[in-house]
Amino acid sequence: MNSISTATVSSISSIGSLSNTEVKIRRAAQGNQPGIFTDIYRDDTNIAIWQRELPETLKDSVDAFLKSNPTFQVSMTVTPGSALASVSESMGISSESELCENIAELVDMFCCLFSLRRAGLRLTVLDRAMCPRFHVDKVPSRLVTTYQGIATEWLSHQVVNRKKLGAGNQGKPDLESGLFKNTQDIQRLTCGDVALLKGELWEGNENAGLVHRSPLISAGEHRLLLTLDFSD
Numbered sequence: 001m002n003s004i005s006t007a008t009v010s011s012i013s014s015i016g017s018l019s020n021t022e023v024k025i026r027r028a029a030q031g032n033q034p035g036i037f038t039d040i041y042r043d044d045t046n047i048a049i050w051q052r053e054l055p056e057t058l059k060d061s062v063d064a065f066l067k068s069n070p071t072f073q074v075s076m077t078v079t080p081g082s083a084l085a086s087v088s089e090s091m092g093i094s095s096e097s098e099l100c101e102n103i104a105e106l107v108d109m110f111c112c113l114f115s116l117r118r119a120g121l122r123l124t125v126l127d128r129a130m131c132p133r134f135h136v137d138k139v140p141s142r143l144v145t146t147y148q149g150i151a152t153e154w155l156s157h158q159v160v161n162r163k164k165l166g167a168g169n170q171g172k173p174d175l176e177s178g179l180f181k182n183t184q185d186i187q188r189l190t191c192g193d194v195a196l197l198k199g200e201l202w203e204g205n206e207n208a209g210l211v212h213r214s215p216l217i218s219a220g221e222h223r224l225l226l227t228l229d230f231s232d
Contacts (some may be wrong), residue, residue: 149223
């Protein structure tokens with residue numbers, strides 16, 4: 001897997017200086033290298049997507065794990081140094097597993113990008129939508145990636161009527177509430193993509209957090225989802 005270079009991460013401070021300008025539009029930053037993650041520091045960006053294709057060896061590692069652990073779920077706090085051992089122990093598989101190594105590398109990248117000593121990790125096998133309604137997260141930023149199954153759905157900032165979020169939907173389904181105009185507005189990550197979703201607690205991003213939801217999962221299907229959060 002590619003990793004974020006020291007030079008790329010060191011550029012974050014200069015990118016962050018853009019935050020003094022008032023920006024009314026939010027965009028999606030997308031690229032096939034993890035360096036795209038630094039775009040999350042731009043005021044005009046509320047999602048940064050590393051469009052990666054999972055290698056066959058990693059897919060095989062995921063398949064093997066899901067066959068033995070169809071209902072697995074774990075939440076823990078990890079550091080870049082402890083992630084590999086902690087994940088391996090909790091999953092009950094070798095630390096040499098490509099899945100364990102991949103998760104540990106994402107923890108390292110996430111903590112490096114945001115200068116964090118630790119991260120909140122959640123790895124879950126899902127057979128239904130965890131958060132089926134469109135919503136925003138009350139966090140600074142969250143990393144999400146789907147290792148198998150259908151991936152996260154999201155809406156561009158400019159198509160959202162934010163008054164219809166939460167109680168504003170008046171009990172109506174998302175499509176009928178006026179939150180967005182039609183199903184063509186719904187965008188979806190691809191399995192394997194790694195995305196940073198900017199939330200409402202990112203300074204200067206109030207009322208501009210990325211609107212997203214969990215996808216519907218067909219009967220008999222499973223989704224392996226990893227999320228990483230800031231941890232105190």
